[in-house]
Every structure is written in structure tokens, then in C-alpha cells.
Amino acid sequence: MEKARLRTSPEEALDAQIGYNLRRASSLALNDFAVEMGDAALRPVTYGMLALIDEKPGIRAAELCRLLGMKSANMAPLLAELDERGLVERDDHAGDKRVQMLALTPAAKEAMPGWRQQVRRHEDRFLHRLTKKERATLLRLLRLIWTDED
Amino acid sequence: MEKARLRTSPEEALDAQIGYNLRRASSLALNDFAVEMGDAALRPVTYGMLALIDEKPGIRAAELCRLLGMKSANMAPLLAELDERGLVERDDHAGDKRVQMLALTPAAKEAMPGWRQQVRRHEDRFLHRLTKKERATLLRLLRLIWTDED
DNA sequence: TATTGTTATACTCTATAACTATA
């Protein structure tokens, strides 16, 4: 009997790799985000910054970096951009002159609910083939990958 | 009775957005891929190209672009790089002089099983908190997002 | 006219290093 030819096992195929599928799914989501939020001139990164500042007003820039997994070197120009656009306030910390305390401006606070609704529309669109239960499962599994919690 | 203050609903929080969690999980996976495959000087994109050429020898460059969701303008220099490194052969198509048929060189064919094993180690590492069943579920849900199949 | 593949170019995101000012 002839020896079976060595071939790639199904679980080693590119299509079966979770990393590859994560990248493709994330890429599609990023593109759809740009479609939905192009009018607001918000990208995923800048929207994430605004959303987190909204949820934690007075947050320090360093803490924002930590929570979003960004380097402060990359955060700085983005904060400057949001400041110039009148969306973010950077206030001095009372006890530590190195620290910047971040908050949304009244204009951004007013716009935020609408932006959150747009993002919700965007999520409903690119996740339309997943049930509510499947979305909850996906959320849990993704958080198992990149957070230490749970 | 005072009117309840408008606040962000839990499902609109940044942490609850699947797009955000996709991005964070994918980012972690990309970093871990670089750690594992740094020695081989293969990045996710170039590895994906090699893996698919391996699985479909003789595939056309345009078809590789389509399957990987890449623009041919971005594919061209990467194929040239893999060609120069002696990993990919570009052969003329008999009936259509515009077409390039792609195949792995003998050297790449020999190295590929080891690289696939490395990628498997990488996946086991960044997915260590997910059971086998959870990984299968995650794979299915991710494919529901970005493919038209199933 | 449409398709295959190439080149040039620009933009976003991310990484490192060097710097300041404060603690």
C-alpha cells in the first residue's frame, strides 16, 4: 500500500485560523465604521477616545492610553486634534502639574448620544447575520482573548 | 418626581461594542503572530499569501487578491518580495499572457509545514482561555460576519 | 472596453527614541 501523501490538515488551513478570521472580520467592521461615521469625521480610535472620556469624565490621559491600549506618543496628536475641534477639554490637575484631566466639551456631550446611536446602527449592520444571543457569545469570547477579566 | 438623567445605556458603552472588541482581540493576535513568526520574517499578510498559494497551487494573482481581500496594487510588491526571497514562483499562463500563475518553490514547500505548526502554537497561545468548543463557535461567528457563505 | 498586473503616492495606525517638566 502506498504511503499517504503529506498534506495540510483541515485545522491548519488558513480559513480555519481564528487569527485570520479575526483580522478579516475586524477589517470589515472598520470599513463599515468609516461609512457610518464619515460624516462625523470620527474614526474608530477617535470615537473610542471620546466614548471613554464621556464614560469617565476627568480621566487622565495616561489612564485613557492604558484602557485603550494606546501609546501616549500616538494619543497626544489625536487629543490635540479633538481639542482643536472643540470636542475635548484638557484641564490641569490640582495636585500634579504633569497630569491632564480630560472631559468632553458641552458641544461633544450634546453630540455623543447621536454618535452612539450611529455606532449602534453600524453594529446592527455588520452583525446582521448574528442573533442577539450569538452577539453576546461573541462579545464574551472576544473579551476572553484580550482582557484579563472574567 | 425628577426626570431621570439621560445616561449612556450599558449596551452602548464602548466595552459592549463588538467592533471595538474585535479590534482589540485582532490587535493582540497580530502582536502575538509577530512574536511567533518573527524568526521566519513572515507577517500575517505574507503568511496568508503563502498558505493560500500552498493550498491552491497554480492560483492566479488576481484570484489570490480576491480571496484575501487585498488590492492588486498592494499585492504586487509583496509577491515581488516573496519571489526575491525564493519562496514563490510566478509562471506565465499558457492561454492568457496577462495572468501570473503562482506556486511555492520547493524550499517554501518544505518550510511550510513547520510554519503552519508555528502558527498553530501562536493560536493556542492567544486562545488559551477558550475551550475547543468555544474556538469552533468563535470561528463560526467570525465567518458569519465577513463571508457570504454558510 | 475590460482585465491583469505594476508603479507612485497618500493616509491611518502603531512603534521606538529623545525630550521636557514634574514628582
Add this chain to the structure above:
DNA sequence: TATAGTTATAGAGTATAACAATA
């Protein structure tokens, strides 16, 4: 010494536009 924030710079990934060769 360590931390907060800034600036400069480089790399990787992706986008569009213009092009040559071929169908």
C-alpha cells in the same frame, strides 16, 4: 529615578489614480 505628556520618525497596511500589456 520614575511618571506624564510631547515631538519626530519609521514601518506596515490599505486606498486611489494612472499606466502598460493583453484579452
